[in-house]
Amino acid sequence: xxxxxxxxxxxxxxxxxxxxxxxxxxxxxxxxxxxxxxxxxxxxxxxxxxxxxxxxxxxxxxxxxxxxxxxxxxxxxxxxxxxxxxxxxxxxxxxxxxxxxxxxxxxxxxxxxxxxxxxxxxxxxxxxxxxxxxxxxxxxxxxxxxxxxxxxxxxxxxxxxxxxxxxxxxxxxxxxxxxxxxxxxxxxx
Amino acid sequence: xxxxxxxxxxxxxxxxxxxxxxxxxxxxxxxxxxxxxxxxxxxxxxxxxxxxxxxxxxxxxxxxxxxxxxxxxxxxxxxxxxxxxxxxxxxxxxxxxxxxxxxxxxxxxxxxxxxxxxxxxxxxxxxxxxxxxxxxxxxxxxxxxxxxxxxxxxxxxxxxxxxxxxxxxxxxxxxxxxx
Numbered sequence: 001x002x003x004x005x006x007x008x009x010x011x012x013x014x015x016x017x018x019x020x021x022x023x024x025x026x027x028x029x030x031x032x033x034x035x036x037x038x039x040x041x042x043x044x045x046x047x048x049x050x051x052x053x054x055x056x057x058x059x060x061x062x063x064x065x066x067x068x069x070x071x072x073x074x075x076x077x078x079x080x081x082x083x084x085x086x087x088x089x090x091x092x093x094x095x096x097x098x099x100x101x102x103x104x105x106x107x108x109x110x111x112x113x114x115x116x117x118x119x120x121x122x123x124x125x126x127x128x129x130x131x132x133x134x135x136x137x138x139x140x141x142x143x144x145x146x147x148x149x150x151x152x153x154x155x156x157x158x159x160x161x162x163x164x165x166x167x168x169x170x171x172x173x174x175x176x177x178x179x180x181x182x183x184x185x186x187x188x189x
Numbered sequence: 190x191x192x193x194x195x196x197x198x199x200x201x202x203x204x205x206x207x208x209x210x211x212x213x214x215x216x217x218x219x220x221x222x223x224x225x226x227x228x229x230x231x232x233x234x235x236x237x238x239x240x241x242x243x244x245x246x247x248x249x250x251x252x253x254x255x256x257x258x259x260x261x262x263x264x265x266x267x268x269x270x271x272x273x274x275x276x277x278x279x280x281x282x283x284x285x286x287x288x289x290x291x292x293x294x295x296x297x298x299x300x301x302x303x304x305x306x307x308x309x310x311x312x313x314x315x316x317x318x319x320x321x322x323x324x325x326x327x328x329x330x331x332x333x334x335x336x337x338x339x340x341x342x343x344x345x346x347x348x349x350x351x352x353x354x355x356x357x358x359x360x361x362x363x364x365x366x367x368x
Contacts, residue, residue, distance in 0.1 A: 151274075153273075153274050160307070160309070167307060168306065170273065170308065170311075171308070172276065173274065173277055175316055176315075176317055179316065
């Protein structure tokens with residue numbers, strides 16, 4: 001597949017790119033956290049790139065991830081595959097309707113400092129997507145206009161889609177008083 | 190199955206009046222004129238439409254009239270998954286309903302949480318409000334819903350619904366303190 005976008009991106013921002021890869025026709029670029037905003041702004045505004053359609057924003061939790069024989073990458077990934085991963089990877093999938101090409105930006109974040117630049121100012125559609133990513137994974141998007149929980153309630157503690165969130169843990173808002181075990185009251189005892 | 194109990198036999202009421210069992214007569218009327226509040230949150234709603242539609246026809250049992258205000262209804266049908274975030278809303282709807290009131294948990298999600306076992310789903314609507322009849326199934330067949338409704342009607346007739354028992358308890362307590 002063509003690597004037109006990746007080549008242009010690497011030529012323009014050689015220091016911002018950690019590595020690149022193509023897989024099944026998708027172009028992927030790993031971007032350094034501090035350069036994300038400049039790269040994204042250029043991708044949106046440059047007439048040859050013109051990424052006008054934000055597709056999605058999400059996060060991957062790589063907790064306790066180890067390379068297995070069955071999750072080896074396709075050979076064309078080459079050096080894009082690293083054997084140890086930081087805890088989180090934030091993904092932005094972009095698409096250009098004008099030029100009919102796509103690009104995925106991946107930003108690797110360490111566990112103790114999950115900060116990432118917000119792209120909500122560039123593409124307003126990322127506003128709620130980043131709020132969802134914050135709600136589920138606790139990624140702090142800097143300069144986001146309204147970084148609150150979007151699906152869960154304000155009383156919720158923790159981030160449920162992180163792999164270390166207990167599967168059985170519930171955080172009830174209201175329970176009957178005549179239940180044999182009232183988890184709300186038990187918690188306050 | 191309590192088919193006999195569920196028929197609208199006027200003789201029954203006349204017989205009870207003759208025997209002096211007057212307390213049974215209002216319950217007899219109530220069980221044939223349930224006003225449903227469908228608390229539809231998920232895909233079971235399609236099956237609820239099927240039951241309410243002309244083929245299975247909930248109207249045959251007198252429960253055909255969905256009221257979209259809890260203050261005008263006495264049968265709460267919880268149709269679908271209840272999340273923890275919805276808990277306060279569900280409790281508020283139940284508190285606003287007219288006494289005496291009954292609750293049917295429609296489908297496994299409303300009964301036990303179903304296949305959801307995670308951070309957001311409530312393990313059964315009975316964590317928040319008392320439920321009279323549980324209908325299993327994902328979603329339940331309309332026949333199961335009709336069966337559950339007949340079961341509930343028997344229970345209403347015998348005064349065994351949760352709210353009926355609670356009202357009786359409250360009466361006993363009130364009469365005890367007056368003496």
